[in-house]
Amino acid sequence: MMEEDAPRRAAGLTPPVLDGWDVEELKNYIERLRAEIGRAEAAIAKKQAHRGAADAFFRTRPE
Template identity: 50%
Template structure:
């Protein structure tokens, strides 16, 4: 049987039960999250640079090129 409900947003991170972690484990977890944030920010920078290069080459949308 198929589910006709629309798919919701894709979960990006698994929810980790924090109550079971010690202080050192929580700090390590925060380090992992910061690493993932840095990776995502680097991807944003690359994509913005790509869009900027395309805008220079082809002109920005809505402007005469």
Template identity: 55%
Template sequence: MTNSDEDLPRPTKKLLLPPPLDLLGVDELNAYIADLEAEILRVRQAIAAKAAHRDAAAAFFRTPPQT
């Protein structure tokens, strides 16, 4: 028997809670941008690694062409 909750889409999580920008100064805002850019780079690297693993698995399990 399956759980009906398993069939429902998972709610998206908000991973980053943005700070109230009105309370930050210019230097703090620039530092916040730098932190966000570093996080974006880290996420893009993780995506590239996952895509490479997926592509390698797809190539491994691909059926050879008929001759």
């Protein structure tokens, strides 16, 4: 599958209405968000590492 054919997630996320949540629910929500941020950061690091490896492999050597 080509990268441009891959399904894309919507750019904007609709945040939930927090008015009815108690403190414990809000803390749990924050932990889930932090976990998701960590997952996204890990995906970024992986893509950057792959890109760096490809750049190093295809870099032309000075003559």
